[in-house]
Amino acid sequence: xxxxxxxxxxxxxxxxxxxxxxxxxxxxxxxxxxxxxxxxxxxxxxxxxxxxxxxxxxxxxxxxxxxxxxxxxxxxxxxxxxxxxxxxxxxxxxxxxxxxxxxxxxxxxxxxxxxxxxxxxxxxxxxxxxxxxxxxxxxxxxxxxxxxxxx
Numbered sequence: 001x002x003x004x005x006x007x008x009x010x011x012x013x014x015x016x017x018x019x020x021x022x023x024x025x026x027x028x029x030x031x032x033x034x035x036x037x038x039x040x041x042x043x044x045x046x047x048x049x050x051x052x053x054x055x056x057x058x059x060x061x062x063x064x065x066x067x068x069x070x071x072x073x074x075x076x077x078x079x080x081x082x083x084x085x086x087x088x089x090x091x092x093x094x095x096x097x098x099x100x101x102x103x104x105x106x107x108x109x110x111x112x113x114x115x116x117x118x119x120x121x122x123x124x125x126x127x128x129x130x131x132x133x134x135x136x137x138x139x140x141x142x143x144x145x146x147x148x149x150x151x
Contacts, residue, residue, distance in 0.1 A: 043070045047105065051096045053080075053089050064093040066112075073101035073150070075112035078119070090119075094126055102150040109149055116142040 029036045038044045046067040055061040062080035066073060075097065080089045101107035112128070114120050120130065123146050132145035 038070065045069075046074075049073065049097055049100060049105075051093050051100075053084075053093060055081075055084065062089045062093055064097050066097060068101050068105045068107055071106060071108045073097060073105075073107045073110040075110060078112075090122060091126060098148075098150055107150055109147060111145065111147045113143055113145050116144070120144045120146070 025035075029039055046069045049064075049066050049068055051064040052060065053062045060081070061084045063077070064075060064079075065077040066075040068074070075094070078090060078093060080093070098110055101110065110128070112123065114123060124130070126148070128146035128148040130144050131147050134143040134145075137143045
């Protein structure tokens with residue numbers, strides 16, 4: 001009979017995190033011809049995509065932080081200063097990120113997450129569709145995942 005002993009640990013360990021990421025990537029690549037074909041190509045890595053807007057004094061008025069991966073733009077953060085909301089800056093930031101992702105990086109789709117008190121209506125007006133709703137994430141808040149076809 002084989003006796004197996006395991007020790008569970010909960011500390012943060014960046015070296016093991018990186019090892020786990022590599023092993024998961026290898027396992028996923030072995031199981032998926034699509035992911036296997038990405039190995040060693042420029043599309044395998046995430047490429048940062050940032051768009052900034054400054055006011056007349058050079059202060060940050062808004063920005064978008066995201067990345068592209070394969071044929072997708074992922075919008076991580078989009079923020080516009082309260083003083084400049086309603087001037088179309090959010091739409092311009094998003095449109096520029098989508099333009100760069102599509103025209104310069106070959107992306108065909110975009111995705112993002114937002115909470116119910118943030119901007120699901122704004123993103124719908126920009127052509128995004130809700131594909132996932134997670135109630136109570138965190139408790140009392142609903143999270144939405146939205147996607148959009150580009151180009």
